[in-house]
Amino acid sequence: MSPTPIDSRQRGFLDHVVYVLGENPITAIAFALFALIVCVALFGPALAPYDPMESNAARALEPPSADHWFGTDNLGRDVFSRVLVATRLDLMISVAAVALSFVIGAAIGSAAGYWGGWIDAVTGRFVDTIMAFPLFVLAMGIVAAMGNTVENIIYATAIINLPFYARVARAEVRIRRDAGFAQAARLSGNTDLQVLAFHIFPNALPPMMVQISLNMGWAILNAAGLSFIGLGVRPPTAEWGIMVAEGANFVVSGEWWLAFFPGLALMCAVFAFNLLGDGLRDIFDPRQRT
Amino acid sequence: MTPGTQTMFLDVQDLSVTFSTRRGIVNAVRGVTFSLAKGETLGIVGESGSGKSVSSYAVMRILERSGRIAGGQITFDGIDLSSLTNREMRELRGREISMVFQNPRAALNPIRKVGHQIEDVLRRHARATRSTAKAQAIDALKAVRIEDPEKRYNAYPFELSGGMCQRVVIAIALACDPRLLIADEPTTGLDVTTQKVVMELLADLTKSRGMSSILITHDLGLAAEYCDRIVVMKDGQVVEAGDPKALFADPQDPYTRRLIRSTPRPGAQIGDLVEPPVPSPTRPVLGAPLLEVRSLRKVFGHGAEQSVAVDDISFDIREGETLGLVGESGCGKSTTSSMIMRLLDPTSGEILMDGRTMTDVPAAKFARDPRRGSLQMVFQDATDSINPRFTARQAISDPIRRLTDEKPAGRVEELAAQVGLPEALLDRFPHQLSGGQKARVGIARALASRPRLLILDEPTAALDVSIQAIVLNLLAELRADLGVSYLFVSHDLHVVRLLCDRVIVMRKGRVVEEGATESIMRAPTDPYTRSLLDATPIPPAALEPQGIGPERHSQATV
Numbered sequence: 001m002s003p004t005p006i007d008s009r010q011r012g013f014l015d016h017v018v019y020v021l022g023e024n025p026i027t028a029i030a031f032a033l034f035a036l037i038v039c040v041a042l043f044g045p046a047l048a049p050y051d052p053m054e055s056n057a058a059r060a061l062e063p064p065s066a067d068h069w070f071g072t073d074n075l076g077r078d079v080f081s082r083v084l085v086a087t088r089l090d091l092m093i094s095v096a097a098v099a100l101s102f103v104i105g106a107a108i109g110s111a112a113g114y115w116g117g118w119i120d121a122v123t124g125r126f127v128d129t130i131m132a133f134p135l136f137v138l139a140m141g142i143v144a145a146m147g148n149t150v151e152n153i154i155y156a157t158a159i160i161n162l163p164f165y166a167r168v169a170r171a172e173v174r175i176r177r178d179a180g181f182a183q184a185a186r187l188s189g190n191t192d193l194q195v196l197a198f199h200i201f202p203n204a205l206p207p208m209m210v211q212i213s214l215n216m217g218w219a220i221l222n223a224a225g226l227s228f229i230g231l232g233v234r235p236p237t238a239e240w241g242i243m244v245a246e247g248a249n250f251v252v253s254g255e256w257w258l259a260f261f262p263g264l265a266l267m268c269a270v271f272a273f274n275l276l277g278d279g280l281r282d283i284f285d286p287r288q289r290t
Numbered sequence: 291m292t293p294g295t296q297t298m299f300l301d302v303q304d305l306s307v308t309f310s311t312r313r314g315i316v317n318a319v320r321g322v323t324f325s326l327a328k329g330e331t332l333g334i335v336g337e338s339g340s341g342k343s344v345s346s347y348a349v350m351r352i353l354e355r356s357g358r359i360a361g362g363q364i365t366f367d368g369i370d371l372s373s374l375t376n377r378e379m380r381e382l383r384g385r386e387i388s389m390v391f392q393n394p395r396a397a398l399n400p401i402r403k404v405g406h407q408i409e410d411v412l413r414r415h416a417r418a419t420r421s422t423a424k425a426q427a428i429d430a431l432k433a434v435r436i437e438d439p440e441k442r443y444n445a446y447p448f449e450l451s452g453g454m455c456q457r458v459v460i461a462i463a464l465a466c467d468p469r470l471l472i473a474d475e476p477t478t479g480l481d482v483t484t485q486k487v488v489m490e491l492l493a494d495l496t497k498s499r500g501m502s503s504i505l506i507t508h509d510l511g512l513a514a515e516y517c518d519r520i521v522v523m524k525d526g527q528v529v530e531a532g533d534p535k536a537l538f539a540d541p542q543d544p545y546t547r548r549l550i551r552s553t554p555r556p557g558a559q560i561g562d563l564v565e566p567p568v569p570s571p572t573r574p575v576l577g578a579p580l581l582e583v584r585s586l587r588k589v590f591g592h593g594a595e596q597s598v599a600v601d602d603i604s605f606d607i608r609e610g611e612t613l614g615l616v617g618e619s620g621c622g623k624s625t626t627s628s629m630i631m632r633l634l635d636p637t638s639g640e641i642l643m644d645g646r647t648m649t650d651v652p653a654a655k656f657a658r659d660p661r662r663g664s665l666q667m668v669f670q671d672a673t674d675s676i677n678p679r680f681t682a683r684q685a686i687s688d689p690i691r692r693l694t695d696e697k698p699a700g701r702v703e704e705l706a707a708q709v710g711l712p713e714a715l716l717d718r719f720p721h722q723l724s725g726g727q728k729a730r731v732g733i734a735r736a737l738a739s740r741p742r743l744l745i746l747d748e749p750t751a752a753l754d755v756s757i758q759a760i761v762l763n764l765l766a767e768l769r770a771d772l773g774v775s776y777l778f779v780s781h782d783l784h785v786v787r788l789l790c791d792r793v794i795v796m797r798k799g800r801v802v803e804e805g806a807t808e809s810i811m812r813a814p815t816d817p818y819t820r821s822l823l824d825a826t827p828i829p830p831a832a833l834e835p836q837g838i839g840p841e842r843h844s845q846a847t848v
C-alpha cells in the first residue's frame with residue numbers, strides 16, 4: 001500500500017528500458033528515429049519554413065540549397081516543408097489502419113484460438129478469403145469501389161492487415177489456453193471471457209507488438225503506394241506517395257530531389273517501425289526483466 | 291601428462307566456470323575437483339543451482355555462449371581437454387565421450403526417423419558406411435533392448451513413449467562405443483517403473499562395455515543404488531565425496547546431512563525432514579464424507595479413435611482426510627482431478643459434495659457456482675500456473691475478489707503469513723521468485739477462497755528436496771490448522787506415505803488398489819502396486835538420533 005514498491009517497480013522498468021536500448025544500439029536508433037517521426041508529425045506545420053502549398057514559379061525546380069534544403073518542385077514549392085507536413089497525414093493513416101486491424105484482428109483471432117470449434121472454422125475461412133487476394137490489388141479495389149477518401153484508405157489498409165493479427169492472436173492464445181495459469185484463473189472464479197481478456201491475452205501481447213510495429217511500416221508503404229498510383233490522397237495535398245509519384249517524372253531530367261527526399265522519409269519511417277518491433281518485444285516481455 | 295594424472299581416466303582439477311550476465315559475472319562452478327577411474331560410475335548429486343550439470347557441460351565443452359571455463363584443468367585419458375581445438379573436441383564428443391540428457395523428447399529431432407538419427411552419429415564418426423549404417427543402427431536399437439527394432443527403426447520420436455525415447459537417446463549415445471558416458475538426470479520425468487528399466491539398462495551396458503560413467507542426479511536414492519562413488523555439490527563447490535555407503539551412513543558435511551534428512555524415506559515422519567526436526571503436525575479428526583465420486587467415467591474422442599481415460603472409478607473423501615491418488619503417467623489421475631475440480635465434464639458418473647451433486651452444473655458454468663471457492667487446486671508446476679504478468683499480490687487477490695466478499699487488502703497479507711511468504715515479496719513477478727516461493731504463492735492462492743477440498747497435483751515434483759520438505763510440512767500444518775481435506779496426486783510413494791491417510795492406486799483409468807497408506811506400503815495386494823514399490827529407489831537413511839530401526843526393517847523388506 002505504501003508507494004515504495006511501485007516506485008521501485010517503475011525504476012526497474014526504466015532501468016530495463018535503458019538496458020534493452022544499451023544492449024542493442026539498433027533498437028536505440030529505431031527509437032530515436034521513431035521519436036523524431038512523432039515530433040515531426042505533431043509539430044510539422046509549425047516547423048516547416050515555408051507554406052507547403054505556396055507556389056513560386058520564379059524558383060521552380062531549384063536543387064537543394066541553403067534556402068530550400070530539399071530543393072523546390074516544378075511549381076516552386078519547398079520540398080522540405082512538404083515532406084515535414086506530409087508526415088502527419090501518413091502517420092495518421094497508418095496508425096489508424098493498424099489500430100483498427102489490431103483491435104478487430106485480435107478479437108477475432110483470440111476468440112478463434114480460445115473457443116476453437118465452429119468459431120475457429122468460420123473466422124479461419126474468412127481470413128483465408130482475404131488472404132487469397134493479392135493484398136495490394138484488394139486495397140486498390142476497395143478504395144476504387146468505396147471512393148477516393150482518406151477514410152477509405154484507412155479501411156482498405158486495415159482490412160488487408162487484419163489476417164496477420166488474427167493469425168498471430170489465434171496462435172498465441174491457443175498455446176496458452178490450457179496453460180497452468182489459465183486453469184488457475186478458472187479455479188479463481190474467472191469466466192471464460194475473463195480468463196481470455198485478463199489472463200491469456202496480456203501474455204499474447206509481446207509477439208503482437210512486433211506485428212504491430214512491422215505492420216506500421218507496411219501500412220505507410222501501402223498508403224503511399226495507393227497515392228502513388230493515383231488512388232487515395234490527391235494532389236496538391238502533401239503526401240509522400242504523391243510526391244514520389246510526381247517527382248518521378250523529373251528524375252529523368254536530372255531533378256532527382258523531388259522524388260528522393262519524400263522517398264527517403266518513407267524509407268526512414270518503414271525502417272524505424274520494422275526495427276522498433278524487436279525492441280518493443282524485449283521491453284514488454286516481463287520474463288526478459290531478470 | 292604428468293605421471294600422477296595418468297592413473298585417472300577423467301581428472302577434473304580445480305575447475306571454475308563463470309557466466310557473464312547482465313548482473314555481472316556469476317561463478318557457477320568454483321574450484322571443483324573430482325576424478326573418475328576406468329569402469330567406474332561416479333554420481334554427482336546436488337540441488338538445482340549447485341553446478342552439477344554445468345561441471346559436466348564444461349567437461350564436454352558445451353557451455354552456452356555466456357559461459358566460460360575460467361580456470362582449472364580437465365584431463366581425459368591423458369589429454370588436456372582445454373588444449374584441444376573445437377574441431378578436435380567435436381571429434382571427441384560422441385566418439386569418446388557421450389551424453390544423455392534429461393528430456394529425451396527434446397534431445398531427439400522430432401521430424402527424423404529414430405533409425406536415421408542413429409545412422410547420423412555413426413556416419414559422422416565414420417563408424418559406418420552407407421551400406422552398413424542401417425544394420426548397425428538396428429543393432430544399436432537391439433542393444434538398448436527395444437523390441438522389434440526393424441520396425442522401430444522407422445518410427446518418429448512422437449510415436450514412442452518417454453521411456454522408449456530415452457532408450458533411443460541412449461542408443462545414440464552408445465552407438466560409437468564411447469569410453470565415457472555422462473547422464474544428466476536421465477530418468478527425471480519418467481515413471482518409476484520406466485526409471486528402473488532405464489537405469490538397469492544403463493548400468494548393464496556401461497558394465498558390459500567397460501565404460502566409465504557420470505550420473506548427475508538430484509535423487510539420492512538413485513545415486514546410492516547405481517554409483518560406485520558420489521560427489522555432493524552445493525553452490526558450485528564440492529562439499530563431500532566418497533563411497534555412497536560410507537557417505538550416507540556417516541555424512542561429514544552439514545549440507546549432506548541436511549540433504550539426506552530432507553529426502554522422504556521409509557521410516558521418517560514428515561517433521562523429521564526439516565532441520566531441526568519438528569514434531570509432525572497432528573492429523574485432523576475425520577468428519578463426515580465431503581466428496582463422493584460415483585462411477586466416474588471419461589472417454590475422449592469418437593468412434594474408432596475413442597480412448598477411455600477414466601473407467602468407472604468411485605471413492606470418498608471425508609472431511610479432514612488426505613487421500614493419495616497414485617499412478618504413473620497416463621493412468622488417468624490428472625483427468626480424474628480435473629473432473630473433480632470441475633474443469634472437465636465427465637462422460638458419465640457423478641461427483642457429490644456434501645451429498646449434493648455437482649455434475650449438474652457444466653464445467654464451463656462452474657466458475658460462477660457458489661461452490662467454486664470450496665474446491666481449489668495447487669498445481670504441479672508453480673511457474674506455469676502463475677500468470678507471468680501478475681505480481682504475487684495480484685495472483686493471490688484474484689480469487690479473493692472473484693469468489694469471496696472479502697477485501698484483498700489485509701487478506702493477502704494474512705494468507706502470505708499463513709504460507710510463510712515474506713510480505714516484501716508480494717510485489718514481485720513470478721520470475722523474480724524462487725521455486726519454493728512460487729509454490730507458496732500457489733498454495734496461498736488456492737487457500738484464498740477458504741476451500742474445503744484442495745487437490746494437490748504433485749505440488750512438490752518440481753522442487754528440490756530441501757524445499758519439498760518445507761512445503762510438505764507447510765501443507766501438513768495447514769491441514770491441521772484449517773481442517774481442509776486433501777486429494778494428493780503423486781507418483782512418489784515416499785511422499786504419499788508422509789501425508790496421506792488412505793491411498794488409491796490407479797492404472798489405465800481403473801482403481802487397482804485402495805486402502806490405508808501404511809497397509810498398502812507394507813503389504814500391497816495388487817501386483818502393479820508391488821511393482822511400483824519395487825521400482826522406487828530407497829533413499830539411504832543416515833544415522834539418526836531417533837530410533838527408526840524396527841520400522842525401517844519392515845519397510846526394507848517391502
